Amino acid sequence: MELQATCDGLVLCEFCGVNSESAKDESSVLRVVLVGPPASGKGSQAKVLADELGLFHLSTGSAIRDHMARGTELGERCREYMSQARLVPDEVAMEVVDDEVGEHGGGGFVLDGFPRTLHQAELLDQWMRERGQELDAVIVLDVMQADLEARVARRVLCGGCGQPLRLGGRVNSMNDACPDCGGELVRRTDDDVNVFRGRFQEYLDMTVPVIDHYAEIGKLRRVDGSRLPDDVSRSILDLLKPDTQEK
Ligand SMILES: Nc1ncnc2c1ncn2[C@@H]1O[C@H](COP(=O)(O)OP(=O)(O)O)[C@@H](O)[C@H]1O
Numbered sequence: 001m002e003l004q005a006t007c008d009g010l011v012l013c014e015f016c017g018v019n020s021e022s023a024k025d026e027s028s029v030l031r032v033v034l035v036g037p038p039a040s041g042k043g044s045q046a047k048v049l050a051d052e053l054g055l056f057h058l059s060t061g062s063a064i065r066d067h068m069a070r071g072t073e074l075g076e077r078c079r080e081y082m083s084q085a086r087l088v089p090d091e092v093a094m095e096v097v098d099d100e101v102g103e104h105g106g107g108g109f110v111l112d113g114f115p116r117t118l119h120q121a122e123l124l125d126q127w128m129r130e131r132g133q134e135l136d137a138v139i140v141l142d143v144m145q146a147d148l149e150a151r152v153a154r155r156v157l158c159g160g161c162g163q164p165l166r167l168g169g170r171v172n173s174m175n176d177a178c179p180d181c182g183g184e185l186v187r188r189t190d191d192d193v194n195v196f197r198g199r200f201q202e203y204l205d206m207t208v209p210v211i212d213h214y215a216e217i218g219k220l221r222r223v224d225g226s227r228l229p230d231d232v233s234r235s236i237l238d239l240l241k242p243d244t245q246e247k
Helices: 041-051 060-070 073-083 090-107 118-130 144-154 192-216 231-245
Strands: 002-003 011-013 030-034 056-059 109-112 138-144 156-158 164-168 219-222
Touching: 030 041, 030 192, 041 056, 041 109, 041 231, 056 060, 056 090, 060 073, 060 090, 060 156, 073 090, 090 109, 090 118, 118 192, 138 192, 138 231, 144 192, 192 219, 219 231
Parallel strands: 030 109, 030 138, 056 109, 138 219
Antiparallel strands: 002 011, 156 164
């Protein structure tokens, strides 16, 4: 498909004549990866970033769960790995990114949960090279293991409305009711400390090499993720400001 630039800066499809969404001026597009250990808050920060900067947010974990819920062929390929809390094969994770970002990421994107292995980072780099694109920044949220374990121990969920809550925040014990819907509080299965430690070790083994890779090529930015969520968001946005302004 041939796309042609029009005088107002949009891009016109040669075949259907439609000004596509991906038509945003290429130079204003921001492409960001958020990396961090489990419970570092990268999912929430990715959402803030997407809302504030108008980026497409892809959480590969959520996208895979969605495929499984819809019973797609890709979802079926992931089911066994997911049920054993193992990473899906790198090529399958890349396929999810290719589908989703290929379709919706034309105006810029923030990835959360990908790349998770060095090979995935290489696949992503190649995928972007093929499109004549490159990442603007890879942001890592630094939080110490002890702080993460304390977070996990306090994290609960309303079984009714599904919102995440924190013991010592709006609720004090598992016997409290959800302050919004009155629902019963439950714990996520992955909020068990042993499950957390397994995932943290996997992060050290598999994802730290991704961080090293992006540090080597000058794309890495570090943010102290141990502060209040709003402060973390501000730091990330400040850090990306030069990129958004330059563009
Ligand atoms: N980049 C990835 N590579 C391989 N598997 C992935 C990837 N992202 C998600 N998954 C699969 O999805 C599961 C849940 O992903 P995760 O990012 O931990 O989601 P969440 O934090 O939303 O629970 C992982 O255990 C793994 O099986």
